[in-house]
Amino acid sequence: MDVTCEVLGGGSHELELDADATYGDVLEAVGLSTQEASVLVDDSPVPEDRPVETDSVRVLRLIKGG
Amino acid sequence: MQCDKCGSEAVMHAAYSGLHLCSKHFRRSVETRVRRRIRDDALLSDTATADDPEIWLIGLSGGKDSVVLTQLLEETFSEDPRVELVALTIHEGIEGYRDASLDACLELTDGLDIGHEVVSYAEEYDVEMDSVAEDDPEGMAPCAYCGVFRRDALSRYAEEYGADKLLTGHNLDDEAQTAMMNVLSGDVRQVAKHFDASLGGFDEREIDDAPFVPRAKPLRDVPEKEVALYAHLADLPVHMAECPHSDEAYRGEIQEMLYGLEEGHPGTRHSIMSGYEELARLAAEAYRGGEDSPHGTCDRCGAPTNNDICRKCELVDAVGGELPGDD
Numbered sequence: 001m002d003v004t005c006e007v008l009g010g011g012s013h014e015l016e017l018d019a020d021a022t023y024g025d026v027l028e029a030v031g032l033s034t035q036e037a038s039v040l041v042d043d044s045p046v047p048e049d050r051p052v053e054t055d056s057v058r059v060l061r062l063i064k065g066g
Numbered sequence: 067m068q069c070d071k072c073g074s075e076a077v078m079h080a081a082y083s084g085l086h087l088c089s090k091h092f093r094r095s096v097e098t099r100v101r102r103r104i105r106d107d108a109l110l111s112d113t114a115t116a117d118d119p120e121i122w123l124i125g126l127s128g129g130k131d132s133v134v135l136t137q138l139l140e141e142t143f144s145e146d147p148r149v150e151l152v153a154l155t156i157h158e159g160i161e162g163y164r165d166a167s168l169d170a171c172l173e174l175t176d177g178l179d180i181g182h183e184v185v186s187y188a189e190e191y192d193v194e195m196d197s198v199a200e201d202d203p204e205g206m207a208p209c210a211y212c213g214v215f216r217r218d219a220l221s222r223y224a225e226e227y228g229a230d231k232l233l234t235g236h237n238l239d240d241e242a243q244t245a246m247m248n249v250l251s252g253d254v255r256q257v258a259k260h261f262d263a264s265l266g267g268f269d270e271r272e273i274d275d276a277p278f279v280p281r282a283k284p285l286r287d288v289p290e291k292e293v294a295l296y297a298h299l300a301d302l303p304v305h306m307a308e309c310p311h312s313d314e315a316y317r318g319e320i321q322e323m324l325y326g327l328e329e330g331h332p333g334t335r336h337s338i339m340s341g342y343e344e345l346a347r348l349a350a351e352a353y354r355g356g357e358d359s360p361h362g363t364c365d366r367c368g369a370p371t372n373n374d375i376c377r378k379c380e381l382v383d384a385v386g387g388e389l390p391g392d393d
Contacts, residue, residue, distance in 0.1 A: 035325045036291065046077065047079035047086055
């Protein structure tokens with residue numbers, strides 16, 4: 001399955017994932033831990049253990065400092 | 067994936083608890099944890115009354131953590147006459163970065179019923195962090211200078227406003243990193259100090275003789291990612307940029323290590339903090355009354371120190387700054 005992943009502030013990635021990939025696998029494919037980023041589908045966060053059901057996601061990375 | 071509480075579409079999965087939560091129940095869960103921490107830490111003293119309220123100073127930077135903390139405290143205590151909230155924003159003189167985050171702070175506090183003060187290193191010490199980072203007269207990371215100035219400014223303003231407590235937005239990841247760094251450094255006195263300075267509940271700390279305004283971290287049970295998610299779902303004004311001078315290499319290593327542990331063993335951060343807090347309490351009891359805490363005051367500014375001149379005054383001199391009393 002082909003998925004376009006836009007990491008906010010970190011560029012866009014074209015990913016080839018297994019058919020049963022989860023949103024956690026999307027994070028892994030762009031080198032991020034599930035502890036440091038959230039996946040957004042249509043601007044809404046999705047659980048990392050949910051199977052990917054879209055061809056385009058955005059990734060919100062943690063920004064240090066608060 | 068449905069919410070385990072109501073069956074609506076889940077927005078998150080907390081591997082450490084196994085729960086899937088929808089937006090509404092996730093936000094409620096964060097709010098519950100913060101309010102429980104405030105209660106468990108006995109943050110609001112029994113002696114606070116409507117006639118003699120406690121003043122809580124909130125360190126508000128405009129980043130996700132302090133914005134969520136400020137919003138939750140205001141929602142919880144705005145109708146409570148026993149508490150007065152004041153947000154304090156410090157402008158370090160970091161062009162672009164802090165100007166934008168100050169805008170986020172102002173946007174937040176404009177809509178809230180709390181006081182908001184802004185102070186700058188330029189006014190306080192006649193220095194700006196951009197120049198300090200460039201000159202670096204002491205050969206240190208920029209955060210080492212900035213941390214000393216920030217602690218001084220927060221403490222001084224806490225005293226000026228008569229604040230009873232200073233609250234900061236440190237989250238579970240921040241605290242677990244600090245705990246690991248203290249343990250790995252082998253510095254048990256530092257662990258003990260951590261307990262009395264900010265970690266222990268107010269009913270367990272020894273703070274009577276401490277020269278500093280006591281601190282607390284009401285978000286310290288909430289993972290960093292959940293704080294960010296809360297800010298996003300509540301549509302809070304958050305400044306999303308990293309400080310250009312940020313350079314905490316060792317903390318970054320610990321953070322990566324904890325991400326790896328948490329991935330393989332969900333709940334690691336919670337268990338680190340649970341054990342560390344108990345060890346810190348025991349260490350604090352063992353070390354209290356020792357020679358370690360500052361017994362004197364700085365000849366120049368009056369801040370607590372064991373030396374003639376405090377570290378902040380040394381650094382202000384080193385970077386060519388001035389204190390208000392210098393002229």
